[in-house]
Amino acid sequence: MVPSTSSNVAAEAGRRRTFAVISHPDAGKSTLTEALALHAEVISEAGAVHGKSGRRGVVSDWLEMERSRGISITSAALQFAYGDAVINLLDTPGHADFSEDTYRVLSAVDSAVMLLDAAKGLEPQTLKLFDVCRYRGIPVITFINKWDRPGREVLELCDELTERIGLQPMPLTWPVGVAGQFRGVLDLVDGSFVRYTRTAGGATAAPEERLDPGRAEEELGAEWVSASEESELITAAGGEFDAARFLDASATPVLFGAAVLNFGVRHLLDLLVELAPRPSARLDVDERPRALDAPFSAFVFKVQTGMDPAHRDQVAFARVCSGVFERGMVVTNASTARPFATKYAQQVFGQQRSTVETAYPGDVIGLVNASALRVGDTLHDGKPAVRFPGLPSFAPAHFAVARPADLSRAKQFRKGIEQLESEGVVQVLRSDRRGDGTPVVAAVGPMQFEVAAHRLDAEFKSPVKLDHLPYTTVRRLTDPAQRSVVDSGGRSEVLTRTDGTELALFVDDMTMRIMLRRNPDLALEPLVAEGSAGT
Template sequence: MTQPPLQSIRNIGIISHIDAGKTTVSERILYYTGEIHKMGEVHDGFATMDWMEQERERGITITASATTCRWKDLWVNLIDTPGHIDFTIEVERSLRVLDGAVAIFSAVEGVQPQSESVWRQADRYSVPRVCLVNKMDRIGADPGKVLVQMEEQLGARAVPLQLPTGSEADFAGVIDLLSERLLTFSEQDQGASVQSAPVPAELREKVRAAREKVVEAAADFDDTVLADFLEGKDIAGERLQAALRRGTLACRIFPVVFGSALRNKGVQPLLDAIGAFLPSPLDAPPVIAKRPDGEDPPERLTCESNAPLCALAFKVRSDEGRKLTYLRIYSGVLRPGDTVLNPARGCQEKVARLFLMHSHKRERLDEGRAGAIVAAAGLKEALTGDTLCSPENPLLLDGLAVPEPVVSLAVEPQSLEDREKLTPSLEKLQWEDPTFRVHEDEETGQTLLTGMGELHLEVVCDRLAREFGVKVKTGRPQVVYRETLQREVERREIFHRETEGKVHGGEVLLRLRPLPRGEGLRVSLPEGAEPDLPEELRSALRHSLEQACVAGPLAGYHLTDVEIEVAEAPFQAGVTTENGLRAAAQRGLVMACRKAAPTLLEPVMDLELTVPAEHAGKVLGTLPQKRAQVEGMQSGNGTEVIRAKIPLSEMFGYMTELRSATKGRGTFTMEFARFDQAPPETLKRFGLT
């Protein structure tokens, strides 16, 4: 299969809060571009992009799915991402490699908590966005409110390119403000036919005022448009589009279109907006790659097929027990049989086969060129965030930010056969998901699974049973705490021991200071002391202290919000050794922590509850009992949206309680906010009072 010209490629993702309509929009895109011949619905469990059994049963997206479709002269590589906070890593790694994104907002609910989260993730990677205000047919649809919320909550300059005609059940179509044409969508062929007509006379004044705002936005990016605007001249839609494209690529404005994907309205204009305003690989800024040895200056990679190979592994999937690695190729060409270098793992690997992915289905490729998103089979060592490059030209790309998991669950196999299969099965699931961790409790011997939330771990256990045939018993989810100190301490530790005729010695003077919440861990070593430690011993000392903080001295949780200063680390030739220094550092740290009033920090979540107005008082009354701090309420359309901070430990099983209090009509979303002081009863449980 021949790859299209680079200027025709759009590598985009669809991002939003859960239930804003991402998968429904993806389904319509595939249908109107001819990739599928029958639209599946999320609520029926037949959506193309939701291929996992768990996704179809729950009606939500769990894993990011990639596909490719053609629209006019465009070649669109599309990734449909989850909206649930438990699967935020799927959004993170997708945005890391995408050139553009479509952000979807519900016309009823507007900007929701996870909308903000994915928007900030896109900001972090400077991803240009086109926005779709979806569900325009729903009762309570208020597109004007959504635009205001985008400005206020996201700090985004929204530029509506359309004017909706009709609202709620009467939503009929949109008026394109650039071409000044009324677009309607035929109900006879599921919206496939788009009728274009002149603007009705009664709407012309409204269209003129709305178009003037579009011209004002375009004038900020084109001086000729500004000059003509000030002179009152009419400006062609093509000139406005070119100016708006410049603003969109710079992430300074965000074009907005309107539609109702479920009612098959507004999807084709969205596809046109993707082509008009989102970047091709040639428009994306050059990627910065470093040399693994750190000696040469960073290199700027342009999207050229005749350059040395450089690709990023952004997703790994276990496909029938084998690794399938999703790659974004930034430069060069990759072919089956090529040998590639993985600088992060220090190894070379051979690519067995290349595929173009269509959800979970595969299409064989002869090669992948710069700008492409492909999947490779045969890479045994590569994991999410690894760089693959030409062995003759080693390069290292920045990886991605992986959020810390906050919930753990104890599991044990139900039978001896399950016990034998459990470890390799969990290892394969860890290939796929950097936010899923497995470790064994040294005291109890239990296998502990750690993830982003209850649903995350529930899906993992379900996949163990269905995909790997491993049945496990589970305990109650446990909160993952952090340890910190409340007092400044100083301790000198000296280690001296002779083993097998060789002396191992080490001496350190440690000063430990508590830091403000959220500062993390800092380790500082003495500078300029005489005689100074050799560089290899300094590195070993730092690594030893950092490793000692991974399992805190109290309950085995990470030590955080602490500064560890090595005030002195004298070096004595023939006595000071790496082993001796490590032993002194680790014992000194443990003993110092015990004197520094250690305590526990618990994860606190941002909670948003959406409940019927008549049940809001009852729900509010239960929150103080859960140590929640209510931060605000917002009324609208017969519902109350309650925002609060609440400890994660209070939220286990809360959905059942909420449904009972609201007759099944209440919902909530939450995401990690910070770590804060654990209550006395928790400290007592760990023997810390």
């Protein structure tokens, strides 16, 4: 048993850095995730062959569909040591259809690394994610990626951060050479030039050589002078580094690199260890801070099945908020007030797992055989009970009736639907009109239906038929007594979500407006998720 003293908990929490990697699709999140693990020497060779048609699976892309598509469709957790620090890294899907998964992950981290594509800059999903980070006060480090390829002007990219999202860039490195002709970076901390050497396929960490400014100018000439002058312009315009501004999320440190070549990655990893916020007291539902040295508590932000196809187990990912977790302890699920045994607790590294005996605030633990746990549940040890704020369900925009393609697999179909709902892959809606045998599945984006259908077939051996419904407008019905009004409309109906929320669905906005004119007392409210940045 590990002594649960205040000083021990504080010291261990101080070693933790828990952050998410977020961005628009194809900006290089999974590649960067692997590059960070490579520089921490927890993997010996990067697993990506770049060009999606020949891509091998990266450690954080473990679903078969991710490997075949070359995209991340679910978040993944990786924990590893780097020096004296313990890194809890959460790789997230960038596609907007899976943004609900990304937003849940953001509830479990203390900071975020935002990737920008050097050729594209701020893209729509990037803007939304910045808004979510700002809403939650999450400090953001910006890594401008793919500088080895042709891209935009460096000053233009920095100006975009200020002009479009009001975030002051504070560059800590500056690229030497225009995008596509990457010579290395000017380290603005000490003024030296860091030159990188390519390795075969970017499979191993890129060797680095440091040159003093005089030698750099001698060897690089105009490119060095240009980088020095440009960086001075940003610094003079308010971009001098200020740790306090980073921590209050009003400014962002900026680094440049090429994750595919492992250029600039060590700078990022060192910056995270040095500057990223440590775990701190988290507010419970009553907005009371839960001290780090209070008895153990954690909240579940993700549930996943299928990580180990041989065992069909279900893993609940929980962020430790206070105290010391010890494998085997029996904790209480605050949602049900029932005990939960933690005999099977694991440290997660992508799809790889190993038994974890202890964990501290900031750590992400995987609880196996966790069919009793759902996203948003709070786990705690002892009394009084504690509960952290639940995680929001987003307003769905796409709806389909789900039926088993093979009626002899109806039992497996029901089990699969329940599983996908508990993981948050889709929302499941039901009504008296349709019955429990033909639930309606709802999604933020249509690709979620592809994932659901693929997993029902691959994992539960139950092919599914999806009959898409024409609804485009959704509202929350606040008065259940008015359900019949909506159901009698012909082009609308009410469906009930598992959490009891009643959703009024309409074919289009005009249909809803006509119904409201005819029934001015109809109690409808918009569905807006906390921190959804208007999505």
